[in-house]
Amino acid sequence: MHYSDMVYRPPYEADSVLLQVTTGCSHNKCTFCTMYRDVNFRISPMNEIEEDLEEVRTYRPSADRVFLESGDAFALSADRLLAIGEKIHNALPRVSMITGYATIMNVASKTDEELRALAAAGFGEINIGLESGLDEVLSFMNKGYSLDFARRQLTRLKEAGMPFSLNIINAAAGPEKIEQHAAANAAICNEMQPYLIFISPLHVDPGSDLEKIAEAGGFRESTLGQYISEEIEFLEQLEMEDTVFFGIHVSNPIKVLGQLPGEKDRLLKELKTGMHRLSESWLNAHPTKGPEGRLYAFV
Numbered sequence: 001m002h003y004s005d006m007v008y009r010p011p012y013e014a015d016s017v018l019l020q021v022t023t024g025c026s027h028n029k030c031t032f033c034t035m036y037r038d039v040n041f042r043i044s045p046m047n048e049i050e051e052d053l054e055e056v057r058t059y060r061p062s063a064d065r066v067f068l069e070s071g072d073a074f075a076l077s078a079d080r081l082l083a084i085g086e087k088i089h090n091a092l093p094r095v096s097m098i099t100g101y102a103t104i105m106n107v108a109s110k111t112d113e114e115l116r117a118l119a120a121a122g123f124g125e126i127n128i129g130l131e132s133g134l135d136e137v138l139s140f141m142n143k144g145y146s147l148d149f150a151r152r153q154l155t156r157l158k159e160a161g162m163p164f165s166l167n168i169i170n171a172a173a174g175p176e177k178i179e180q181h182a183a184a185n186a187a188i189c190n191e192m193q194p195y196l197i198f199i200s201p202l203h204v205d206p207g208s209d210l211e212k213i214a215e216a217g218g219f220r221e222s223t224l225g226q227y228i229s230e231e232i233e234f235l236e237q238l239e240m241e242d243t244v245f246f247g248i249h250v251s252n253p254i255k256v257l258g259q260l261p262g263e264k265d266r267l268l269k270e271l272k273t274g275m276h277r278l279s280e281s282w283l284n285a286h287p288t289k290g291p292e293g294r295l296y297a298f299v
Contacts, residue, residue, distance in 0.1 A: 008035055008101075009067050010127050010165075010198060011249055016067040016099070017056050017092070020044055021084055025071030027103055030129075031141045031209045032169070032202060036071050043076065049084060053091040063092050068100030074126060075106050078114035085121040095122065102126040102164075104145045107153040115160035125195060128154070129167040133184035137172050140219075142209075147188065154192045165196035165246075170230050171222035172202045178226060182233035189238060196244040199234070200251045201227040203287040224253045225283030228275045235268055251287075 009018060024039035056063065066088055068074075074081070085098055098121075107115070107128075132138055135147050145153075157164050166189060173181035189197055204211050204221055213219045222230070231247065231254075238245075240260035245267060248255040254274035256267045275283070 006035070006039070007069060008071070009069070012196070012246060013065075013067045013099070016065040017060060017063045017095075018069050019049065019052055019056070019066050019084075019088070020069040021049055021073050021100075022068075022075060023070055026075035027072065027105065027144060029142050029144065030131075031213070032172075032205065034205045034208045037207070039071075041071075041075075043080075046083070046087075050087060053087055057091045061092070062094050064094045065097045065099070066092070066095055068098065071101055072103045072106055073100040074102035075109075078110050078118060081118060081123065082121055085118075085123060089122065097125055098123045099125045099127070102128050104128065104130070104143070104150045104153050107157060108145075108149070112156060112160060115156060115162060119160050119162040124162045124164075126157075126162070126164050127167065127198070128164050130154075130188070131167060131169045132172050132181065133186075133188035134173055134177075134181060137181070141169075141172065151188065151191070158192070163195040165198055165244075166192065166194040168197060168199045168234070170199055170201040170234070171227050174220050175222045175226050176220075178222070178230045179233055182230050183237060186234050186237035186239075189243075190240070193241055194243060196246055197238075197240075198246045198249070199231060200247075200249045201231075201253070201287065203251060221286050223284050223286055225275065225278070227253055227287075228271060228283075232268065232271050232275075235264065235271070238264070 007018060009016070021044050023042040023044065025036040026041050028036050028041065088095055088098055130150060131141060131143060133147060138145065138147060154164065168185050168189070171178065171181070204214050210219060214221060235245065238260060243260045245256065245258050245260050248257045254271055256270050258267045
């Protein structure tokens with residue numbers, strides 16, 4: 001199959017068919033991210049996609065879910081996505097969901113009619129890196145949009161009938177604004193009602209723009225205990241109708257997973273109990289250096 005050297009997908013897409021339709025990220029400017037920093041954005045030729053689908057049809061003919069690679073496959077035009085969707089359904093007739101990473105700007109580039117057409121063609125549950133409900137954080141992280149702009153695009157997705165998940169980066173506002181950031185993140189999630197919330201803490205990746213800013217004193221990384229505190233604050237203020245709370249990425253200090261609203265109390269109890277069981281040295285450690293100076297397991 002025609003994959004680039006690095007393949008990323010959300011943990012909950014582990015059983016999905018990974019179909020590469022682009023390489024890299026069309027934005028590739030986020031302050032915290034190094035995933036595709038040295039990768040030039042490329043659109044896969046249709047013949048490569050067709051060859052990959054033929055291969056998938058051989059070894060996974062009953063596949064029912066396809067995740068489009070890589071960084072933001074929804075940067076493709078609606079016409080191209082619809083053409084790819086048709087080929088997917090022809091090759092894999094049991095597929096009921098075509099998903100992938102998307103940015104707010106990917107949504108903005110499509111008309112309401114195009115979004116409805118994509119939803120009707122089986123596209124949905126796309127993973128959107130909103131990251132924060134604070135404008136100052138969105139600007140600092142160089143996301144390329146304001147919260148109000150993001151709100152309008154997410155509303156358009158809802159109106160088109162296309163469900164989506166939201167990524168929230170815990171502690172992205174730093175340790176000084178834990179409560180403010182948690183409240184802002186909960187507010188936008190409560191308004192948008194994503195089908196899934198993927199929460200993971202901010203960490204300063206080596207080689208990122210954020211690393212340079214932190215080294216120059218422009219950003220202070222939160223401790224592991226502060227990460228957990230903000231996640232508790234965030235979860236307490238969530239008022240969801242039917243949403244998966246996904247906090248079991250390898251980077252989450254305490255891993256929790258459950259359905260909201262029904263399992264909210266259980267999730268809060270697990271976070272609070274887990275926090276009380278951790279040593280003071282662990283809670284006061286930073287993610288780049290865990291207790292006793294060991295590197296904390298972030299990827």
